[in-house]
Amino acid sequence: MNFEVNNKLRSIRDTYTQSGIKVDKMSKNPLQQILQWVTNAVDAGHPEPTAMILSTIDIQCKPHSRVVLLKGVTENGLQFFTNYTSHKAQEIKDYPDVSLLFFWPLLERQLRIEGKASKISPQSSDEYFDSRPRASQIGAWASPQSQQMNSFEALRENFNKAEQQFKDQKISRPPHWGGYEVIPNYVEFWQGQPGRMHQRFCYRLINNKWKNEILAP
Numbered sequence: 500m501n502f503e504v505n506n507k508l509r510s511i512r513d514t515y516t517q518s519g520i521k522v523d524k525m526s527k528n529p530l531q532q533i534l535q536w537v538t539n540a541v542d543a544g545h546p547e548p549t550a551m552i553l554s555t556i557d558i559q560c561k562p563h564s565r566v567v568l569l570k571g572v573t574e575n576g577l578q579f580f581t582n583y584t585s586h587k588a589q590e591i592k593d594y595p596d597v598s599l600l601f602f603w604p605l606l607e608r609q610l611r612i613e614g615k616a617s618k619i620s621p622q623s624s625d626e627y628f629d630s631r632p633r634a635s636q637i638g639a640w641a642s643p644q645s646q647q648m649n650s651f652e653a654l655r656e657n658f659n660k661a662e663q664q665f666k667d668q669k670i671s672r673p674p675h676w677g678g679y680e681v682i683p684n685y686v687e688f689w690q691g692q693p694g695r696m697h698q699r700f701c702y703r704l705i706n707n708k709w710k711n712e713i714l715a716p
């Protein structure tokens with residue numbers, strides 16, 4: 500181990516300077532507030548402002564995390580799109596409880612969401628698929644997501660084959676590809692503050708009603 504590098508890592512310490520959460524300005528509806536913070540990240544020019552870490556557990560209760568892109572906030576939940584035969588899809592089938600995590604360093608904000616994921620309707624998946632760029636549509640047919648491939652070239656060959664197959668044709672959504680909606684039961688807004696006095700403002704669903712809590716950082 501290079502201990503000098505470790506010393507360097509230990510000395511990295513950012514000071515947070517953005518203004519704090521105003522409790523009376525937070526929406527009663529956590530989904531509305533999520534939309535507000537995502538919009539703030541977009542407006543701040545954050546790279547990949549909609550990237551969120553999706554964590555799932557497998558049947559051995561082993562956790563797995565990866566980035567997916569938020570593609571919509573509805574009155575019920577947060578939507579993302581993926582391959583229904585992927586590892587994450589299998590894990591969601593076994594255990595629909597998932598967590599989502601956003602980190603926006605420019606805004607000194609973290610957003611934690613916990614809830615249950617379920618597939619959205621085929622019609623809604625079709626609608627989003629139709630709006631995707633053609634190359635992404637071909638990619639959805641070409642990639643057996645999460646499966647082992649012999650080489651990167653083999654993947655490229657799959658792509659070229661699919662491109663030929665759909666030449667001059669509208670590309671329909673593969674049946675193995677579509678959306679999920681995560682319906683939250685816990686949402687936590689975290690704002691960095693000076694002196695490590697960070698703010699955690701939470702929404703917890705209890706008996707179908709949202710209860711707010713402030714947690715120590």
Ligand SMILES: Cc1cc2nc3c(=O)[nH]c(=O)nc-3n(C[C@H](O)[C@H](O)[C@H](O)COP(=O)(O)O)c2cc1C
Binds near residue numbers: 645
């Ligand atoms: C910035 C970024 C955005 C991504 N967006 C998606 C996405 O929206 N959907 C998706 O299935 N995978 C997305 N991925 C790839 C996933 O992180 C992951 O590699 C893939 O879904 C396979 O995960 P799994 O094998 O656990 O199912 C993205 C990766 C990055 C780095």
